[in-house]
Amino acid sequence: MAIKDYIRERFFPHLWCPGCGHGIVMNGMLHAIEKLGMSRNEIVMVSGIGCSSRISCYVDFHTLHTIHGRALAFATGVKLGLPELNVIVPMGDGDALAIGGNHFIHAARRNIDITAIVMNNRVYGMTGGQFSPLSGYGTKATTAPYKNIDHDFDIAQLAMAAGASFVARTTAYHVKQMTDIIRKAILHEGFSVVEILTQCPTYFGRKNKLGDAAEMMEWFKDFTTPIGSKAKKENDDLIERGIFVQKEIPEYCEEYDKIIEHAMKGS
Amino acid sequence: MDKNIRFIQGNEVCVEGALYAGLDFFAGYPITPSTEIAEHLSSRLPRKGGKFIQMEDEIASMCAIIGASLTGKKVMTATSGPGFSLKQEALGYAIMTEIPCVIVNVQRGGPSTGLPTSVAQGDVMQARWGTHGDHAMIVLTASNHQDVFAITVEAFNLAETYRTPVVLLFDEVVGHMREKLVIPEPGVIPLVERLHTSVKDGVDYHPYLPREDGRLPxxxxxxxxxxxxxxxxxxxxxFPSSKPEIVQGLHRHLVDKIRNNVNQIMRYKEYYLDDAECVLISYGSSARSALHVVEQRRPRGERLGLLELQTLWPFPYQMIKDKCKHAKYVLVVEMNAGQVLRAVKRAVGDPERVFLANRVDGVFITPTDIRNILRIIMGKGA
Incomplete structure (x- = not known):
């Protein structure tokens, strides 16, 4: 199926700013789905609130655009309701890890077969550039006019500690790697987290004098490195890209089916 | 002994009613005094191939049932005051997106942590207006086990009929007391199943275009x-739209589909109202004490009657106005500071004949409490 057929062109133009990374991620995601040859009817895209969450409206799957932070809780209901569906959840860093942080760690802990794609642009874009839990110490935002004194955390480490069975990171610059990782994440049976560093030139870039979209993407190229690379050993400030974890552990819906089987025997 | 006769807690009756209605999916979080609903369903649902999930919090439970409902399941969650507060945003989402679901609130004393193990009926207004924005709500209640069972089935039926969340507003006394329940045979209470679209594959389906009768397959x-x-x-x-005509149209649809059907949604019971000069209006466990007073006083020739509300919202203003037309006094019996009282005053037209018998101290309202108020109203002194 052509990539174009996955898009609801009727609902264009989209609302993203020029230079935004979310369109690149949507593109990567649709290419991954196309490579998997999946039918549109077997995919449910569930999202919360924010710029990245609008992806769900533009794609021709079963789409559920929910409330801020709770996409994974809705997605858990969808997945457990009909486990044969492929559930993909595009999220922003604030949506996934501030207001939705609790659902994030618990979905990981359950290892329910949902693919969470966290577009980390280190800012609340939809509301106009406030700092997020991923902005980091010393950054500027409309709610941190002097400087941000909140420390960020590492999404991949958090996801691994919470029990996610597939954890990866890539960037909007590395589209081929992104497509490949998303494809593997969707195929993986269990909770998958893909963190994608994306540029928000409008707010994060402007407030922190990081240049335009192209310059921000250059930064992704220059300041990230494959996991375990020699460059990382020489410069610990580099951000690692690639698959951190991919392990087979019992998936939640399959475990629940065993509960049903057991309970039915007893009744 | 008939195996359909049980002697159980009200919370378990709600479980039986939900299963009778065809519940397939429950998500919840432990909270007193509703926890037994989750406990029983964790055992009962998988036995019929259904699913129970204990979520990480109250909000997630509400969200999970909405998600599951979209896969065609009949869904429910259960909570009490603090949890009900937390669920309000997602409840509004279910209203806006017109997704059938049932939310049980076994009320306890509030505000805040309040009185976790004591009875109250303080969430009547929260059930109506807890989520933000103008909207309509269906809120049902009952006072005894047979009615809890029937009204729970009714909640699922109304949720499907109007594609809306329905709140079952029970209270701690109803939830925890034990009494007899006769479970009807399957088919005795009719069930409303999900209305699916007949639009075929390849033909445009408009998920939010109401049919002529207002229903949305x-x-x-x-x-x-x-x-x-x-x-x-x-x-x-x-698809998202902020066009004024779209906003206005959807807004009207969401409110009117319930407001225009008050008479279809309205459930109540009446006792001795025909000649009553004093009408007691009550609901939930308070109605048990009110009925006791009425039945005790009738043989003495005192013309007392009881109107027991089972549909709290949409509020049956016209019905109450009609039933109280000839009453000299109207006495609202409830365990809050007068939440239904205000609505009754609006309904009857001349509010000076409407009085309140209530308790807000976590103690169940007794017939004596009601009789004491009746004496004052009727000028017999305290």
Missing amino acids: MSDFGGVHRYNVTGLFHDMWG
Whole structure:
């Protein structure tokens, strides 16, 4: 199926700013789905609130655009309701890890077969550039006019500690790697987290004098490195890209089916 | 002994009613005094191939049932005051997106942590107005086990009929007391199943275009029709829109589908109202004490009657006005500071004949409490 057929062109133009990374991620995601040859009817895209969450409206799957932070809780209901569906959840860093942080760690802990794609642009874009839990110490935002004194955390480490069975990171610059990782994440049976560093030139870039979209993407190229690379050993400030974890552990819906089987025997 | 006769807690009656109605999916979080509903369903649902999930919090439970409902399941969650507060945003989402679901609130004393193990009926207004924005709500209650069972089935039926969340507003006394329940044979209480679209594959399906009768046939996720569901104001495709005519139209539809059907949604019971000069109006466990007073005083020739409300919202203003037309006094019996009292005053027209018998101290309102107020109203001194 052509990539174009996955898009609801009727609902264009989209609302993203020029230079935004979310369109690149949507593109990567649709290419991954196309490579998997999946039918549109077997995919449910569930999202919360924010710029990245609008992806769900533009794609021709079963789409559920929910409330801020709770996409994974809705997605858990969808997945457990009909486990044969492929559930993909595009999220922003604030949506996934501030207001939705609790659902994030618990979905990981359950290892329910949902693919969470966290577009980390280190800012609340939809509301106009406030700092997020991923902005980091010393950054500027409309709610941190002097400087941000909140420390960020590492999404991949958090996801691994919470029990996610597939954890990866890539960037909007590395589209081929992104497509490949998303494809593997969707195929993986269990909770998958893909963190994608994306540029928000409008707010994060402007407030922190990081240049335009192209310059921000250059930064992704220059300041990230494959996991375990020699460059990382020489410069610990580099951000690692690639698959951190991919392990087979019992998936939640399959475990629940065993509960049903057991309970039915007893009744 | 008939195996359909049980002697159980009200919370378990709610479970039996939900299963009778066809519940397939429950998500919940432990909270007193509703926890037994989750406990029983964790055991009962998998035995019929259904699913129970204990979520990480109250909000997630509400969200999970909405998600599961979209896959075609009949869904429910249960909570009490603090949890009900937390669920309000997602409840509004279910209203806006017109997703059938049932929310049980076994009320306890509030505000805040309040009185976790004591009875209260303080969430009547929260059930109506707890989520933000103008909207309509269906809120049901009952005072005894047979009615708890029937009204629970009714909640599922109304949720499907009007594609809306329905709140079952029980209270701690009803939830925890034990009494007899006769479970009807399957088919005795009619069930409303999900109305699915008859639109075929390849033909445009408009998920948010009401039929002439106002109902919206659904298409389950995973089916042949792919559409968008959003909590934003949306057009007939489910796509976000802020066009004034779209907003106005959806707003009207969401309110009118319930407001225009007050008479279909209205459930109540009446005792000795024909010649009553004093009408007691009550609901939930308070109605048990009110009925006791009425039945005790009738043989003495005192013309007392009871109107027991089972549908609290949409509020049956006209019915109450009619039933109280000839009453000299109207006495609202409830365990809050007068939440239904205010609505009754609006309904009857001349509010000076409406009085309140209530308790707000976590203690169940007794017939004596009601009789004491009756003496004052009727000028017999305290």
